[in-house]
Amino acid sequence: xxxxxxxxxxxxxxxxxxxxxxxxxxTSPPLADSRPPADTPEWTASAGSAEIFSPETMILKVKDLxxxxxxxxxxxxxxxxxxxxxxxxxxxxxxxxxxxxxxxxAFSVTRLIADxxxxxxxxxxxxxxxxxxxxxxxEAKFTPIGDTGRVKVKRKFRRIKAANERMSAVRGxxxxxxxxxxxxxxxxxxxxxxxxSEVLLLHRGMAIIDEMMKATPDSPAVGRAGAQLIDAARxxxxxxxxxxxxxxxxxxxxxxxxxxxxxxxxxxTSRPDELRRELGRSLDRxxxxxxxxxxxxxxxxxLEIQEKLNEVYFSEMTERAPHTTARLxxxxxxxQLRLSHFYYRIPLVRSRLDRALKRELFWRVVHLLEGxxxxxxxxxxxxxxxxxxxxxxxxVMIAMSLSSEPDLLIADEPTTALDVTIQxxxxxxxxxxxxxxxxxxxxxxHDLAVIAExxxxxxxxxxxxxxxxxxxxxxxxxxxxxxxxxxxxxxxxLDQPSKELxxxxxxxxxxxxxxxxxxxxxxxxxxxxICKTAPPPMxxxxxxxxxxxYLYQGPVENA
Amino acid sequence: xxxxxxxxxxxLSVRNLRKYFPIRGGxxxxxxxDVRAVDGVSFDIREGxxxxxxxxxxxxxxxxxxxxxxxxxxxxxxAYYRPPEDVEDRLDxxxxxxPATTGANNGGSSPPVRxxxxxxxxxxxxxxxxxxxxxxxxxxxxxxxxxxxQDPFSSLSPRMLVKDILSEPLxxxxxxxxxxxxxxxxxxxxxVGLNPEHEWRFPHEFSGGQRQRIGIARxxxxxxxxxxxxEPTSALDVSVQAQVLNILxxxxxxxxxxxxxxxxxxxxxxxxxxxxxxxxLGVVVEMADTDPLFTQPLHPYTQALLSAxxxxxxxxxxxxxxxxxxxxSPAAPPSGCRFHTRCPAVMPICSQVDPPMxxxxxxxxxACHLYPQGIEAAAPSESTASMPxxxxxxxxxxxxx
Numbered sequence: 001x002x003x004x005x006x007x008x009x010x011x012x013x014x015x016x017x018x019x020x021x022x023x024x025x026x027t028s029p030p031l032a033d034s035r036p037p038a039d040t041p042e043w044t045a046s047a048g049s050a051e052i053f054s055p056e057t058m059i060l061k062v063k064d065l066x067x068x069x070x071x072x073x074x075x076x077x078x079x080x081x082x083x084x085x086x087x088x089x090x091x092x093x094x095x096x097x098x099x100x101x102x103x104x105x106a107f108s109v110t111r112l113i114a115d116x117x118x119x120x121x122x123x124x125x126x127x128x129x130x131x132x133x134x135x136x137x138x139e140a141k142f143t144p145i146g147d148t149g150r151v152k153v154k155r156k157f158r159r160i161k162a163a164n165e166r167m168s169a170v171r172g173x174x175x176x177x178x179x180x181x182x183x184x185x186x187x188x189x190x191x192x193x194x195x196x197s198e199v200l201l202l203h204r205g206m207a208i209i210d211e212m213m214k215a216t217p218d219s220p221a222v223g224r225a226g227a228q229l230i231d232a233a234r235x236x237x238x239x240x241x242x243x244x245x246x247x248x249x250x251x252x253x254x255x256x257x258x259x260x261x262x263x264x265x266x267x268x269t270s271r272p273d274e275l276r277r278e279l280g281r282s283l284d285r286x287x288x289x290x291x292x293x294x295x296x297x298x299x300x301x302x303l304e305i306q307e308k309l310n311e312v313y314f315s316e317m318t319e320r321a322p323h324t325t326a327r328l329x330x331x332x333x334x335x336q337l338r339l340s341h342f343y344y345r346i347p348l349v350r351s352r353l354d355r356a357l358k359r360e361l362f363w364r365v366v367h368l369l370e371g372x373x374x375x376x377x378x379x380x381x382x383x384x385x386x387x388x389x390x391x392x393x394x395x396v397m398i399a400m401s402l403s404s405e406p407d408l409l410i411a412d413e414p415t416t417a418l419d420v421t422i423q424x425x426x427x428x429x430x431x432x433x434x435x436x437x438x439x440x441x442x443x444x445x446h447d448l449a450v451i452a453e454x455x456x457x458x459x460x461x462x463x464x465x466x467x468x469x470x471x472x473x474x475x476x477x478x479x480x481x482x483x484x485x486x487x488x489x490x491x492x493x494l495d496q497p498s499k500e501l502x503x504x505x506x507x508x509x510x511x512x513x514x515x516x517x518x519x520x521x522x523x524x525x526x527x528x529x530i531c532k533t534a535p536p537p538m539x540x541x542x543x544x545x546x547x548x549x550y551l552y553q554g555p556v557e558n559a
Numbered sequence: 560x561x562x563x564x565x566x567x568x569x570x571l572s573v574r575n576l577r578k579y580f581p582i583r584g585g586x587x588x589x590x591x592x593d594v595r596a597v598d599g600v601s602f603d604i605r606e607g608x609x610x611x612x613x614x615x616x617x618x619x620x621x622x623x624x625x626x627x628x629x630x631x632x633x634x635x636x637x638a639y640y641r642p643p644e645d646v647e648d649r650l651d652x653x654x655x656x657x658p659a660t661t662g663a664n665n666g667g668s669s670p671p672v673r674x675x676x677x678x679x680x681x682x683x684x685x686x687x688x689x690x691x692x693x694x695x696x697x698x699x700x701x702x703x704x705x706x707x708x709q710d711p712f713s714s715l716s717p718r719m720l721v722k723d724i725l726s727e728p729l730x731x732x733x734x735x736x737x738x739x740x741x742x743x744x745x746x747x748x749x750x751v752g753l754n755p756e757h758e759w760r761f762p763h764e765f766s767g768g769q770r771q772r773i774g775i776a777r778x779x780x781x782x783x784x785x786x787x788x789x790e791p792t793s794a795l796d797v798s799v800q801a802q803v804l805n806i807l808x809x810x811x812x813x814x815x816x817x818x819x820x821x822x823x824x825x826x827x828x829x830x831x832x833x834x835x836x837x838x839x840l841g842v843v844v845e846m847a848d849t850d851p852l853f854t855q856p857l858h859p860y861t862q863a864l865l866s867a868x869x870x871x872x873x874x875x876x877x878x879x880x881x882x883x884x885x886x887x888s889p890a891a892p893p894s895g896c897r898f899h900t901r902c903p904a905v906m907p908i909c910s911q912v913d914p915p916m917x918x919x920x921x922x923x924x925x926a927c928h929l930y931p932q933g934i935e936a937a938a939p940s941e942s943t944a945s946m947p948x949x950x951x952x953x954x955x956x957x958x959x960x
Contacts, residue, residue, distance in 0.1 A: 420864060476873050
């Protein structure tokens with residue numbers, strides 16, 4: 001079974017194999033009707049735009065998402081019908097002012113809304129054919145209290161817990177999130193290496209254990225590569241040492257040893273005997289005793305059960321029906337396994353046996369940190385979050401969220417807490433990521449300039465609704481919604497200093513009692529009578545460019 | 560953009576301002592070191608002028624702003640309040656005879672300072688410096704020097720009505736009768752674009768932008784000459800930020816206010832300031848009028864800072880200088896030029912000698928070894944030093960080594 005792929009739906013039972021037989025994207029009906037309607041103008045029906053909207057290129061589709069917060073002051077309608085799509089390998093920006101619901105959208109997609117007080121009320125979040133909001137209706141009952149206008153929410157916590165467990169198949173491994181405050185997202189009492197190791201073990205553990213088992217520390221090739229590495233160390237050329245260290249790792253069939261060897265050479269400069277001893281010591285951790293091997297096999301079986309469980313969860317969300325028997329069976333197997341190996345829970349036994357795994361993970365973490373251009377990854381991995389600056393921690397967060405090779409990365413204001421020079425570094429990293437790894441990114445920010453720099457598509461949000469969507473160039477060149485226009489006109493521009501700053505009068509409305517009709521109408525310079533009565537529909541005004549405003553009479557989008 | 564040139568009278572003349580915060584530790588909390596938050600900062604602020612103070616977080620911007628109001632006492636240095644023109648010239652002359660910059664960082668030995676210079680400076684300081692004013696004289700001055708804080712959510716007392724917040728400075732300074740004060744409060748609210756009936760509300764009833772306007776009104780209450788704006792819009796949304804900036808601009812024109820505009824947001828500074836001072840790790844690295852600074856930045860740090868700013872135009876693709884690493888700790892600043900650890904155009908001299916602040920072009924000062932003395936005559940400045948020029952290739956770099 002493909003251990004590296006987080007969401008491979010391999011045969012794990014009768015029910016699951018049906019999901020394998022047919023690709024999920026082509027069968028699920030809500031995705032099929034996302035094609036443009038027939039009576040649209042020629043540019044929407046053309047081959048190019050049809051390709052853009054096809055489900056093969058689409059990774060996330062959010063439709064009519066509503067998230068409310070039940071507070072003592074009333075119901076805060078934080079999201080009121082949010083619809084957007086994220087395409088594969090593309091960066092979609094979500095931009096808006098404070099309190100417009102950007103972060104609530106991100107948290108709703110991964111179902112991380114604090115509940116209570118928040119609740120996702122309705123909508124669809126389709127991720128690779130799986131409905132992440134499946135079973136939402138059964139999770140809570142709403143009964144109005146008399147005629148006070150207030151609502152009593154009765155939550156069914158067993159349902160909520162089940163949904164939470166299902167989401168573990170997606171969170172972190174298929175969709176991972178970078179949070180706004182890196183200092184608050186990390187655990188202060190564990191070292192950075194340990195925190196990243198945990199994530200690695202959880203998401204890539206089986207592959208790592210397999211590689212550890214297959215390592216060949218005693219093959220003659222290792223000796224030859226080691227001698228070459230010692231020669232390269234004498235030259236002192238960084239690139240040569242790096243290449244030789246990688247070859248050394250490959251010879252031992254353990255890439256992490258390559259990483260470790262590089263830092264061993266850097267730490268012990270040009271002392272061949274010392275170097276040889278240190279390299280030998282790093283190979284020692286690959287020579288697993290019988291007990292350690294047994295322990296690794298036990299760990300691997302636990303991870304395998306978890307993986308199968310995740311597959312069951314994922315197929316549940318795809319087919320929207322619970323596979324309770326499969327789920328219970330796997331749960332029982334994990335319980336039996338833990339019981340039959342209860343001595344692994346004795347701290348002294350365990351710490352001796354998992355030393356090899358810990359070291360393997362540590363050096364893989366170092367490799368991950370190298371990937372986000374951290375200068376001295378070994379020290380950083382040994383350090384604790386408070387020792388790092390915000391920019392460094394944000395890189396660690398990025399490394400952590402990328403360690404599971406997610407299909408979708410949600411970046412919630414990744415640079416807001418950082419200085420401009422550090423922001424430039426992080427944006428550079430994200431751009432690089434998009435081209436190198438091809439991860440789809442949902443970028444949430446209040447900074448239009450960041451969107452312009454990184455995003456391919458943009459959604460402008462205002463007071464819990466998306467008012468304009470489209471390709472970045474299109475929206476910035478020709479903003480249609482009065483709010484988007486006002487927002488663009490109000491940024492001070494470095495390249496156009498003499499520009500008069502215009503401001504949008506008024507301020508963001510209270511979402512407990514939002515304005516009727518179009519939520520922007522109290523601040524809108526073009527407000528008409530109709531704006532006060534009914535919310536405007538999303539109309540198509542250009543290739544991929546839609547807007548919710550009565551000023552425009554394009555064909556109505558039915559996503 | 561800079562409508563007022565050199566002719567407007569100076570409100571504050573800041574010279575060699577320093578603030579070292581002690582690091583206490585060890586046995587009995589002895590002083591084990593210093594955080595050199597501000598290490599020798601000099602600039603002038605004139606009437607009706609906005610001086611932008613920019614830099615990354617932790618570079619000492621806010622400390623400078625607070626020292627100008629004596630909210631923090633400086634370790635050394637002076638801020639001269641309204642020195643007459645001849646005194647200003649004399650000050651410049653005297654300071655020129657002092658050792659160039661921080662002494663400690665300077666490798667070369669400087670000629671000994673004549674004692675007359677020191678005594679004369681001392682006399683002038685006693686007469687004009689803010690830090691030599693008696694508490695009573697300072698209290699009178701405080702009405703003239705005001706501040707608007709960054710966070711409008713924590714800088715207004717939640718228990719006071721807006722009218723009390725605005726009339727408190729008037730009461731403290733015994734300004735006018737009760738009726739006059741009430742009239743002034745209404746006037747202030749109008750000035751910042753709020754309704755007079757808002758005076759009966761509490762701060763929590765307002766949005767961020769409105770609260771910041773209340774903060775501005777409070778600073779304006781005593782008809783100040785100089786206001787420190789410490790990141791006044793960084794807690795606000797862009798659409799509201801424009802409102803606040805426009806109000807500030809209008810007030811400046813109406814009342815000939817001098818602003819020290821502290822911000823890390825360079826596009827805002829460009830929109831607001833007449834002159835810009837760029838700080839890095841406690842020292843000023845570049846100082847110039849806004850337009851020359853933004854179109855032809857000279858210091859590598861300014862160039863990197865400018866190229867790091869994202870521009871809200873997806874069609875514009877630029878070469879960018881991405882600085883590696885973080886800002887070093889101000890407790891142990893790098894030797895020589897403090898920027899040399901991250902500088903893309905670093906030379907051997909940079910780690911040894913602290914570059915002096917030189918007027919490389921008229922009204923354009925820069926502290927960098929790339930621009931040694933007298934270079935403005937030799938360099939065809941306007942054409943070569945355009946913004947994204949690769950630093951190593953400029954003819955200026957060769958001459959310094």
